[in-house]
Amino acid sequence: MRNFREYDVWIDSMNMVDAIYTMVDNFPSEEKYSLSSQITRSAVSIPSNIAERTER
Template sequence: MHHFRQLQIWKEGMGMTKQIYLLLAKFPSSEKFGLISQISRCAVSVPSNIAEGSSRSSDKEFAHFLSIALGSLFELETQLLLAIELEIINRNEMDPIIESIIQLQKKISAFKKTLK
């Protein structure tokens, strides 16, 4: 069993989620039940699935939860790109967050490979 609080990917997932919540405060309230809801659920899913997976008894099970976290990151990236396209938020503000998401995708993928 892994201790999720010690995992760098979990720490970065928590930091990314905080960044997302700060960003969502700038979205129009008309998106409360649309993109805001969807984006926040994806962001929270990342560290949550890393934590849940770390409690599993096998590396295979943990890898499954890492796959879910990874899927949430790709979904999150897509939704943020859509927010840029819809001009809800500007690209310059979003670029650092998207870059951190891409880096976290790479780190989770690399960590997942160590479990097999």
């Protein structure tokens, strides 16, 4: 079984998730629960899909 945590693409995508969460924290309060939710969910799905695919 492969360890997805060793892949550069997974590491880069996790760094991107951290950067996006930092960026979303600076959004105006009226965007906190609409646009920011969509952005963070889509960002988290990238490393999640990489991890899921390496398990198959």
